Structures are given as C-alpha cells and as structure tokens.
C-alpha cells in the first residue's frame with residue numbers, strides 16, 4: 001500500500017537546520033556539519049562555449065606514490081552493499097592531510113550531493129582529482145561537486161580529473177566546468193558561472209586490464225585570496241533544496257490548495273520520495289474527466305539540470321497565470337520530482353543505493369530493492385484506473401549531446417489519428433522553444449536495451465505519449481543560443497515551455513493544427529520513400545543519406561488558408577536531416593506570421609474564408625478531437641459554426657476570473673499532510 005500521512009497537525013516552524021538534520025545517509029558516510037548554500041544568479045548574457053585552440057596540454061596520470069595525497073575519502077565504499085542509514089551521516093574525521101601553513105588548496109566534498117574521492121598535489125598549482133564511483137559499484141563516474149578553500153587569486157591553477165570512463169563527452173565540444181565563489185556571491189551577488197581554459201578531454205594512461213580511463217583537464221584562476229569556492233559538473237540541486245521548495249509550497253495558502261504533497265514511499269536509506277498532485281479543486285464528478293499528466297525527474301542523480309526544469313514546470317503550474325489555471329482545470333498532474341533521493345544525497349551519478357540504474361527497473365517487481373520505481377508504476381496504474389493519461393514524461397540530462405529533445409515510442413503501424421501520434425507533442429514543443437528544443441534530435445524507436453525504462457514500460461501499459469525528455473547538460477546548437485551554455489533560467493524556461501506545449505495540446509490553436517499538418521506531411525513523405533523502396537526513415541531524422549522532395553508543410557497550410565505566406569519548395573537532393581531542420585525553423589516563422597496576420601491584417605471576408613478552410617483541415621486531420629474544433633483567441637479566430645463546443649475549457653477572461661474565484665476555496669489537506677510529515681522528521685521517527 002502507498003503510505004499516507006494521517007492526522008492533520010499544525011505545520012511546525014521549520015528551521016533550515018531542522019530540515020538538513022533529517023537527511024538519511026548510509027551509515028558509513030562521513031558528512032561535514034556545515035550547511036552548503038548557493039545563491040541564485042543568472043549571468044547577464046549566455047555564457048559561450050570554450051573554443052579549443054588545438055594546443056591544449058594532456059597531463060599524464062600520476063600513479064600512486066607520485067605527488068602528495070591531500071584529500072582521501074574511502075569510508076563510503078568500504079561495504080560491498082548498503083547496510084543501514086543514519087540521520088545526518090557519520091561525524092567526519094579531520095581531512096587535512098598536508099602540513100598547515102602552506103598554500104596548498106584544501107578540498108572537501110563530504111556534503112550533500114558532493115563527489116570527490118581523492119586529490120593528489122602534483123606541483124604548486126596543479127592537482128590530480130579522482131571521483132568516487134557510484135556507491136557500491138565500481139563504475140559510473142561523471143558527476144563531481146566539491147569545495148576548495150585556501151585559494152590564491154590570479155595564480156595559474158590546473159585541475160585534472162583522471163577517472164572518467166566514457167570515451168565521449170561534451171567537454172570535447174566546448175563545455176566548461178562550473179565555478180562558484182563565496183566571496184563573489186557575498187560581495188557581488190554572483191553565483192555559479194562557467195570557468196576554465198585549455199580544456200581537454202582525452203584518454204589517459206591510467207587504464208589497466210582493458211579498462212580505459214579518460215581525463216578532463218582545465219586551467220583557471222581563483223577570483224579572490226583565501227576564498228571558498230566550489231566546482232561542479234552541472235548546477236547542483238540537492239534533496240534539501242527540494243525539501244525547502246516543498247515546504248514553501250506547503251506554507252503558501254494559495255498553492256497548497258491545489259498542490260497536495262504526499263509520501264510516495266521511502267527510499268532504501270529511509271528518505272522520503274514525494275509525489276505531488278496538482279489540480280484545481282473540482283465540483284461534483286467532473287474531476288474524473290480530467291486527464292492525467294505524469295512527470296518524474298532525478299532517477300539519475302547526476303542529471304541535476306532536470307531538477308531545474310522541474311522547478312520551472314512547478315513554478316509555472318503553481319503560479320497564478322490564466323494559463324496555469326486552465327491547465328489545472330483540465331488536468332490532474334502527478335509529479336515525482338526526485339525519484340532517487342539517496343543517490344542525490346550521496347552524490348552518485350546514475351545509481352540508487354542498490355547499486356543499480358533505476359531507469360532499467362520499471363519491469364521489476366522487487367519492491368524492496370527499487371521502491372520509488374515500484375511505487376511510481378503502481379501509482380500510475382491506479383491513476384489509469386480512474387482517468388486517461390494524456391502524457392508521461394521522465395526528465396533526463398544528456399552528457400554527450402547538445403539541445404533538448406525527447407525519446408518517444410511508436411509502433412511501425414501507428415494509429416491513424418495524428419493527434420494521438422507521439423511525434424506531435426514534441427513537434428509542438430520545438431515550435432514553442434526553437435532555440436533549445438530540437439525536433440530533429442528526437443527519436444521514436446523502441447530499443448531492446450531500453451525495455452526496462454519508464455518510457456517503454458509506460459508506453460506498453462497504454463500511454464501513447466510516453467517520453468524521456470533529454471536536456472543537454474551543456475547547451476544549445478540552435479538559433480540565437482547556438483554555442484552557448486544553458487544556465488538555470490534557461491532550464492527553468494524549458495519547464496515553462498513544457499506547460500505552454502501542454503496548453504496548445506489541450507486547447508488546440510493554429511499552432512497545434514499546423515503541427516498536425518506538418519506531421520501528416522512527414523508521414524506522407526515517409527510513405528513515398530517507402531514506396532520508392534529507398535528504405536530510409538524520414539520520420540526518424542537520423543537518416544543521413546537519402547534525398548527528399550517536399551514542400552514545407554506549414555507553408556502548405558498557410559497557402560491553403562490564403563493568409564499571405566509564401567510557399568517555399570525544397571529542391572530534391574537535400575539532406576533529409578537538413579530538411580527536418582529547415583522545416584522546423586521555417587514553420588516557426590510561418591506560424592508566427594499566421595497568428596499576426598489573422599489578428600491584425602485580414603479583412604472579414606478573408607478571415608471567414610480562412611476559418612472555413614481551417615475548419616475543413618480540422619475535420620480532416622482530427623476526427624477524434626472534432627468536438628474541440630475551434631481556434632484560439634490568440635489567433636483572433638472565432639469558433640467555427642457547426643462545431644461542438646470544446647470539451648476542454650478555453651482561456652477566456654471570464655473563465656479565468658471564475659477560476660480565480662474558485663481557487664480561493666479553502667482546502668487545506670496538503671498543508672496538514674506536509675505538516676505531519678515534517679513533524680515526524682522533528683521527532684526523528686519514521687512513518
């Protein structure tokens with residue numbers, strides 16, 4: 001049974017120290033008592049990638065015995081498997097292994113999400129770093145996050161991390177490490193920023209017995225003397241950060257009415273896995289007609305960027321905008337923001353304390369080993385019993401590719417109704433978020449090796465729109481954001497755009513129907529290629545050798561609607577991948593033009609003509625959603641006569657005012673439940 005909290009209690013006063021003390025660690029983990037905090041900051045302009053000069057050095061690996069070991073943590077991996085946990089972990093032993101009074105840097109990573117196993121001082125300003133493998137495994141090194149103090153400003157430091165195991169890395173393509181200076185945060189209100197020159201990622205000479213290791217090296221200068229700084233692979237987002245966020249929701253008199261926070265289950269270390277239910281209070285039996293949207297994140301702890309996307313999503317959906325109200329009116333959101341809290345706490349890259357990748361365990365019935373996975377699947381099954389699930393999406397970070405994109409699932413013979421096709425939602429997202437989200441990067445094949453993933457299992461359970469959202473931990477290759485890093489605001493914006501895409505999907509407008517049409521064109525193109533026996537996959541854009549002869553589908557629709565956009569015919573002989581990209585770019589422009597032209601420049605006659613044509617297209621394209629056949633207010637198009645009123649509720653002002661009124665209804669379950677939850681933590685007992 002899914003555990004629930006019981007008697008409502010007053011929400012106790014929550015101190016930050018109180019929250020941190022309730023984090024459970026594997027018993028042998030040493031944890032410093034300092035609270036690590038970082039300020040939120042966005043760089044004034046996107047930070048550029050590093051451009052390799054070709055002259056970067058490749059420092060060789062220093063074997064044991066050479067150099068001075070100045071930092072070493074071995075306790076955590078002493079046991080071969082997880083035994084038991086304790087609140088706050090073990091008090092740490094002193095870690096300063098070198099002589100006091102010199103200028104040697106002092107390293108520390110024994111804090112939440114920290115990862116650094118060993119540091120060897122090679123010479124005065126050069127250090128060799130080794131990362132800790134995921135606990136109870138001998139592999140998975142990628143995530144790093146550590147503190148450095150006793151700094152000297154302006155000196156030429158070099159760090160080299162020597163035990164990565166992946167041959168490919170975004171560090172080969174311009175990604176720079178993140179630096180945080182406490183002095184800069186205090187004096188200048190500056191937070192995490194990119195750093196590093198002479199960046200090189202290469203195979204080193206540390207490998208033995210067939211195992212290969214790869215080094216990341218970079219040079220940098222500290223901004224201040226005697227500063228405390230941090231380095232990280234991506235913007236940290238800890239379990240405590242999540243708890244603080246959830247506490248704020250539970251304390252908010254408005255948000256707590258439509259966001260209920262429950263315990264989904266406990267992790268192996270007895271940390272809480274939260275599930276949020278977000279929907280507006282409903283009247284009568286209307287609620288069961290609301291479709292569900294399921295979102296999960298941080299199954300892989302090192303993919304911290306996904307927590308920022310999730311934060312963006314939650315900020316939006318819990319906000320007071322009219323769009324958020326409409327979404328909460330039309331959907332029930334079930335959100336598991338952190339599937340693997342233990343992994344996040346101990347600073348793992350990929351695994352839980354079972355030493356396994358949880359995103360391969362969605363078929364497993366081993367509830368005790370993989371509780372968050374078992375309970376998530378169970379929760380989704382229950383939701384399916386009472387309502388349709390429109391979409392499932394598990395958020396991930398990608399360590400080799402740039403851009404944001406999705407993996408979906410489809411059968412060879414996909415359903416005829418295009419609005420049910422798994423490619424439509426990502427296509428929509430690519431129109432809304434053209435500088436970050438790449439439709440050509442999306443893939444829809446179900447690989448054997450991915451059968452245990454959330455996406456494939458949920459798809460087989462019957463959810464057509466079942467996705468893995470992949471966000472590069474580096475940045476974008478698209479539009480104005482080409483060759484720049486993502487920052488936390490960019491990641492949050494992906495969460496906002498996800499909501500916008502859902503809104504366009506549930507309250508279809510011009511953009512939605514253009515996407516359907518574009519998709520239909522792609523299907524036709526595929527059929528043509530198939531019939532010509534070219535054996536290429538137009539729909540999966542990784543095909544790289546075939547040619548195509550197509551017109552831009554959005555242009556085609558625009559032409560049909562006589563809305564003043566010009567037809568651009570693609571010549572044959574072009575690369576299919578290129579066509580997909582061009583189409584993605586152009587259709588964005590077209591849809592923009594259409595919205596503008598319908599609302600501003602058309603006479604009544606033209607508008608009516610446009611509406612009627614649009615109506616025909618709707619009927620042709622969307623037999624299932626015919627009842628929703630009307631165009632958005634934003635496009636300036638009025639409802640089409642002969643269509644039924646929409647099932648979904650539109651974003652009219654009156655409606656929004658009504659919603660505003662309705663959300664003020666007092667429903668306090670979530671506050672009480674969370675209050676109860678924190679009461680348990682304070683008493684130190686387990687539910």
Ligand SMILES: [Zn+2]
Nearest residue numbers: 300303396397
């Ligand atoms: Zn992942």
